[in-house]
Amino acid sequence: MGQEIRIGDAEREKALELLGVHLGDGRLTITEYGDRSAQVTTARTRGELLALFADLPAPKPQFEPRPAVPPMPPAFVPPSFPARPRFDRSYVPAVVLGCVALFFAFRSPAVFLLIPVVMLILHARGRRP
DSSP states (O other): OOTTSBOOHHHHHHHHHHHHHHHHTTSSOHHHHHHHHHHHHHOOBHHHHHHTTTTSOSOOOOOOOOOOOOOOOOOOOOOOOOSSOSSOTTHHHHHHHHHHHHHHHHOOGGGGGHHHHHHHHHHHHHHOO
């Protein structure tokens, strides 16, 4: 398992060290050690490195288990919006009609300044739970 995973310099250095152990124990000749050392330096995968130790007893190169694939982040979920508007829009014509009625009653255009004031009050009231 994981024979196709690429190796790095640290794994190659460890393999050379282990070949030195086998040379020191008399399992390899100087020529075999030289040949295998050259192959270790060009090995690219775990399988290529382990093949050089196939006919040798322990110690053999040991590799860390294959790293787990991190879980995928959850899909983007757009924020939910309230189902109803912040305030009932039916208030708008009622407020305007009320201000028109007050204009005819008091004959003052200042009553139209009540429109934004009343709408702000209704808007603020509509935000409360």
